[in-house]
Amino acid sequence: MIQDDTTEDEEEEEEEGAIHNQEVVYDRSLPGAHSYLGDDLQDVSGRTIHDEDSYLTLPLLALPGVVLTPGQTIPLHLFEPSVVSMVRHILTTDRTFGLLTARVNSDEPVIGTTAEILAVKDEEDDRSGVSVVRVKAIGRQRFQVLESRRQVDGMLMGKVLILPESQLCDALEGAVAPSLRRRGVTLRSTGKFNKLSSAYATSLPPWVYKQYDADDLMQRLRCELLSWNDHLDLRSIPEDASQFSFWLASNLPLDDGQKLRLLRLHCSVQRLRCELSLMQRCSALCCKNCALRIAEKKDVFCMADEGPIGAYVNPGGHVHETLTLYKAQGLTLIGRPSTENSWFPGYAWTILQCRNCMQHMGWKFNAVKGKLKPEKFWGLCRSSLIPGILEESEGTEEWRPSM
Missing domain, CATH: 2.170.150.20 (Peptide methionine sulfoxide reductase.)
Structure with a gap:
């Protein structure tokens, strides 16, 4: 309430x-x-994408109150010795670590996002003599933690499964035989042809299929975004359905549990439907406490x-x-x-x-x-x-x- x-x-x-x-x-x-991190960060070139459904061993970093999504940039200011050592190690390999959300009580599988380092500065604090690493990283892929262990040096390592990003096939593909389509069955049924007209050759009406059409969902979400703020520049929003769904997940004012539920979904259409439902129901923002x-x-x-x-x-x-x-x-x-x-x-x-x-x-x-x-x-x-x-x-x- x-x-x-x-x-x-x-x-x-x-x-x-x-x-x-x-x-x-x-x-x-x-x-x-x-820019508050300083203008002396060194850019790191390259892009690391792992095969979907592959098993990896990754160093893990858990942060409270942060749920990283693919495509989201995150800055880090690190000085804990084990974490600094971890960053130095991965800079010699694929520059990738796993980011988890700390302090989430759930019986659900532990989900995180791989983070690839884009820029880094490794230095020693002049006053304390402590090693400090400043990092800019970007989220790449979702993963599920299968098992984890703490090494002697304090680094948290995990065996993870890279989660797949599934795409729904066209539900109306093959609904009308090519021979019937050429004879105008769809056109006679609807009066005009569109991508959902073939639904008239099935037992379900077009509006059912429309609920799972990625293009229609994205258009409805854009309209919902404009209802929140009509000065929003839609040109800066990704056009790919999967990237669009992750952009929304990172930019909607959801709590950790809601964001993690979105990350657990393997299909962009499911994610878009969930986000549309949340946006339509959200009426205000309240203190969590x-x-x-x-x-x-x-x-x-x-x-x-x-x-x-x-x-x-x-x-x-x-x-x-x-x-x-x-x-x-x-x-x-x-x-x-x-x-x-x-x-x-x-x-x-x-x-x-x-x-x-x-x-x-x-x-x-x-x-x-x-x-x-x-x-x-x-x-x-x-x-x-x-x-x-x-x-x-x-x-x-x-x-x-x-x-």
């Missing part, structure tokens, strides 16, 4: 702020460049080319998948604004916590350079949010997305 906050904001810092769908005057390539209503779905917008959610890392090595919004409510500011290590160059950040339960929620960003728009926005941690799902009625069974 969604708990609403009816208290009026009294302080200027907590006012609801920016107008919906205002034009963004900002270089959206800057957040994805992760106390269910306080924090924002509306229409508040979501893109400050980065990659989409409304991006993964960023702080100097302490904590990775936060951060959702950008025009405005939010029910939040309290902690401390003073700072531009140090800002994920959005030109903006100063201030810590936010839930007014109701004091849970850390993210940051408020204020422009410190003129002519930047929006002048302020909110960046909330995906791991601190849950989507408010509309229920059919009281007393009904728990709703689950269509697949």
Whole structure:
């Protein structure tokens, strides 16, 4: 159930702020460049793709509150000796490790995503003398952990199965014999020919097949995205059904369990159907800890080319998948604004916590350079949010997305 906050904001810092769908005057390539990591990272060339259904032994890294999806970029700031040693080792091989989500209690198989290093800087901290590795990596393929073990040097190794990405065949292929098609059976049945017209030669109507048509699902999802924010640039979204489904999985404000359920699906059509169902039901964004209503779905917008959610890392090595919004409510500011290590160059950040339960929620960003728009926005941690799902009625069974 969604708990609403009816208290009026009294302080200027907590006012609801920016107008919906205002034009963004900002270089959206800057957040994805992760310039706060430094400009001295060395690019690593190559692309590693493993055979589907193959068995591999991979070094594993578990991060709390992070669910990496194929195609998603993730920055890392590493200084634990065993992890630094792991990165140095894989740089001499295929530059690939497995990323898992920590602290997920589930009886389901453990699912992760292979991450390939794109750029790296290995150095020693001047003050502490500790070895530090800064990394930019990208998600490649889903895998299932079959078994894992901790080596003497502390490195976590796992035997994994690379999961296949299945494609549904055309359900109407062969529905009408070529000889009948040439004689116009389909045309007489429908008055005009389209990709679903052959359904009239089967026992099921066209709308049934349409529910599993990837092109139609992607078009409906694009319309749903525009209903959230009509300034969204659809040209930046992948056109391939599988890549589109993973882009949505990484950019929808879902909790860890929902994202992992999407990763467990082997078929892009199933994934798209599930995502469409979730988007249509999502009405608001709430605090994960106390269910306080924090924002509306229409508040979501893109400050980065990659989409409304991006993964960023702080100097302490904590990775936060951060959702950008025009405005939010029910939040309290902690401390003073700072531009140090800002994920959005030109903006100063201030810590936010839930007014109701004091849970850390993210940051408020204020422009410190003129002519930047929006002048302020909110960046909330995906791991601190849950989507408010509309229920059919009281007393009904728990709703689950269509697949």
